[in-house]
Amino acid sequence: xxxxxxxxxxxxxxxxxxxxxxxxxxxxxxxxxxxxxxxxxxxxxxxxxxxxxxxxxxxxxxxxxxxxxxxxxxxxxxxxxxxxxxxxxxxxxxxxxxxxxxxxxxxxxxxxxxxxxxxxxxxxxxxxxxxxxxxxxxxxxxxxxxxxxxxxxxxxxxxxxxxxxxxxxxxxxxxxxxxxxxxxxxxxxxxxxxxxxxxxxxxxxxxxxxxxxxxxxxxxxxxxxxxxxxxxxxxxxxxxxxx
Numbered sequence: 001x002x003x004x005x006x007x008x009x010x011x012x013x014x015x016x017x018x019x020x021x022x023x024x025x026x027x028x029x030x031x032x033x034x035x036x037x038x039x040x041x042x043x044x045x046x047x048x049x050x051x052x053x054x055x056x057x058x059x060x061x062x063x064x065x066x067x068x069x070x071x072x073x074x075x076x077x078x079x080x081x082x083x084x085x086x087x088x089x090x091x092x093x094x095x096x097x098x099x100x101x102x103x104x105x106x107x108x109x110x111x112x113x114x115x116x117x118x119x120x121x122x123x124x125x126x127x128x129x130x131x132x133x134x135x136x137x138x139x140x141x142x143x144x145x146x147x148x149x150x151x152x153x154x155x156x157x158x159x160x161x162x163x164x165x166x167x168x169x170x171x172x173x174x175x176x177x178x179x180x181x182x183x184x185x186x187x188x189x190x191x192x193x194x195x196x197x198x199x200x201x202x203x204x205x206x207x208x209x210x211x212x213x214x215x216x217x218x219x220x221x222x223x224x225x226x227x228x229x230x231x232x233x234x235x236x237x238x239x240x241x242x243x
Contacts, residue, residue, distance in 0.1 A: 189204055
């Protein structure tokens with residue numbers, strides 16, 4: 001089984017059961033959809049239509065699977081994490097009194113600059129066999145320019161969502177990474193919460209990145225790259241009190 005996220009005018013977490021010869025699909029959660037714009041049904045007429053509007057600080061649908069087969073998910077700007085049972089029924093709602101950041105002019109400017117730098121590093125050009133034609137090169141440049149223009153004219157939600165990442169451990173504990181300002185140099189603080197909603201503690205901002213994988217008996221794995229861009233996996237065992 002695995003969970004997936006759907007974007008066709010809705011946000012959902014879906015379980016795909018592949019235990020038999022026929023793949024079965026079950027929608028566990030219909031998450032909140034930010035109502036920021038109308039969804040048109042017409043085909044894009046220009047490159048600008050194809051690229052579409054760019055929005056900053058849109059609340060993402062963040063989730064991870066619990067040991068019970070349910071999920072833990074967040075879908076708004078607030079510090080709210082919902083836990084479900086295996087059938088998708090919400091059984092517990094966890095909250096912490098941490099307000100979202102107001103998207104000030106300075107924060108919006110920093111987010112716009114961050115995305116422009118990202119566009120410059122990743123122009124999204126696809127390699128193809130053989131030499132591209134002049135028409136393809138012109139189209140690639142025009143598409144890149146349209147993406148840059150969309151970022152330059154991006155619109156913003158009024159707040160920066162508090163939660164940046166939701167992860168679960170083998171024991172059902174929650175690791176919740178908080179957001180930071182767009183130009184922050186270090187990752188946000190990580191809160192550790194038990195499955196029954198008890199606050200265990202917080203790794204301060206910049207002190208620990210989120211593990212890439214959680215294993216049994218408190219094992220966690222971190223993936224980094226060395227000076228040659230070769231992946232290096234480090235496995236450590238967490239103290240009992242934060243597993």
